[in-house]
Amino acid sequence: MRLAAVYYDGRNAKAHPVTLCLEGDKLLLQGKEIVRRDAISALEIQPPLGSTPRVVLFADGARCEVADNRGFAELFPGADSRVAVLENSWRWSGLALLLVLALAGAGYLWGLPYAAQRLAQRIPAELAASLDREVLADLDGKVFQTSRLSPDRRRGLEARVAELVLPDPAGRPGAIEFRFSAELGPNAFALPGGTVVVLDALVELAEDDQEIVAVLLHEMGHVAGRHALRQMLQASAVGLAMAWYIGDFSNMLAAAPALMLEARYSRDFERDADRFAAEALQANAIPPGRLADMLLKLETARQRGLDAKLGAGSDYLSSHPTSEERIQRLRSQ
Numbered sequence: 009m010r011l012a013a014v015y016y017d018g019r020n021a022k023a024h025p026v027t028l029c030l031e032g033d034k035l036l037l038q039g040k041e042i043v044r045r046d047a048i049s050a051l052e053i054q055p056p057l058g059s060t061p062r063v064v065l066f067a068d069g070a071r072c073e074v075a076d077n078r079g080f081a082e083l084f085p086g087a088d089s090r091v092a093v094l095e096n097s098w099r100w101s102g103l104a105l106l107l108v109l110a111l112a113g114a115g116y117l118w119g120l121p122y123a124a125q126r127l128a129q130r131i132p133a134e135l136a137a138s139l140d141r142e143v144l145a146d147l148d149g150k151v152f153q154t155s156r157l158s159p160d161r162r163r164g165l166e167a168r169v170a171e172l173v174l175p176d177p178a179g180r181p182g183a184i185e186f187r188f189s190a191e192l193g194p195n196a197f198a199l200p201g202g203t204v205v206v207l208d209a210l211v212e213l214a215e216d217d218q219e220i221v222a223v224l225l226h227e228m229g230h231v232a233g234r235h236a237l238r239q240m241l242q243a244s245a246v247g248l249a250m251a252w253y254i255g256d257f258s259n260m261l262a263a264a265p266a267l268m269l270e271a272r273y274s275r276d277f278e279r280d281a282d283r284f285a286a287e288a289l290q291a292n293a294i295p296p297g298r299l300a301d302m303l304l305k306l307e308t309a310r311q312r313g314l315d316a317k318l319g320a321g322s323d324y325l326s327s328h329p330t331s332e333e334r335i336q337r338l339r340s341q
């Protein structure tokens with residue numbers, strides 16, 4: 009097969025009408041007073057660009073253009089790889105861009121949480137526990153002060169928690185730490201290593217120990233799912249990427265303990281922790297509605313505007329939008 013083409017020798021702008029055909033692994037180009045044979049492997053075939061003529065570049069700077077796109081594709085069947093054909097279409101380019109964005113989004117939404125989950129399972133308990141000690145050491149004296157609850161009261165609550173029947177032993181906290189915080193108000197936190205921090209105001213807000221236990225069981229649900237650790241790993245992966253981009257790691261490291269307090273668990277984590285709490289409450293003959301009672305109380309405390317100065321970073325208070333849904337679900341158990 010012979011294909012009509014226009015040849016430019018690379019030395020001047022004159023266009024020479026020529027024909028192209030294949031001779032084994034060579035391209036034979038013939039025109040008036042022009043004959044050249046070039047190994048196909050030495051040619052650069054430019055990817056198609058819409059319906060503009062196809063361009064073949066020669067090693068010596070010469071070029072030729074083929075207007076017959078279809079004929080060109082027949083002459084060089086290997087040249088139009090699928091990638092080239094896809095590149096050719098703006099529509100495909102747009103789709104490819106969307107796909108890349110979707111993949112990046114999926115990676116962020118699912119890949120990162122999945123990686124964090126897998127990693128959280130592999131972090132040794134001692135390492136996670138030492139992380140808790142560091143977080144506490146950093147927060148003590150800043151946002152946390154020594155608990156003002158009597159030692160008896162604290163020991164009593166610890167004993168109460170120790171004797172609870174749990175649906176999953178992994179929810180058993182490594183330690184329970186009582187603290188006073190003027191800033192954070194009624195609250196409890198699960199730290200990455202499984203320590204549960206209980207603030208005095210939470211104990212004082214509760215009508216009885218059942219309500220305290222209900223909230224602690226919710227936190228123990230976070231411990232069982234290693235939610236704080238997963239959250240921290242995810243945040244630090246994003247933080248690392250940002251630090252790498254900005255080139256500043258010191259800020260990220262300094263922000264780690266504060267990050268703990270600002271942890272806003274996903275709805276899924278909250279739901280899991282509520283489910284754990286509801287199961288455990290039933291197993292310990294406490295109505296799951298007691299957790300709902302306590303959530304309402306925390307909600308009311310929040311609505312009183314206390315949290316404006318108490319800080320917005322707390323587990324219960326910041327999950328506010330889902331509170332009603334959570335209360336409904338707990339009440340229906």
Ligand SMILES: [Zn+2]
Binds near residue numbers: 226323324
């Ligand atoms: Zn929670």
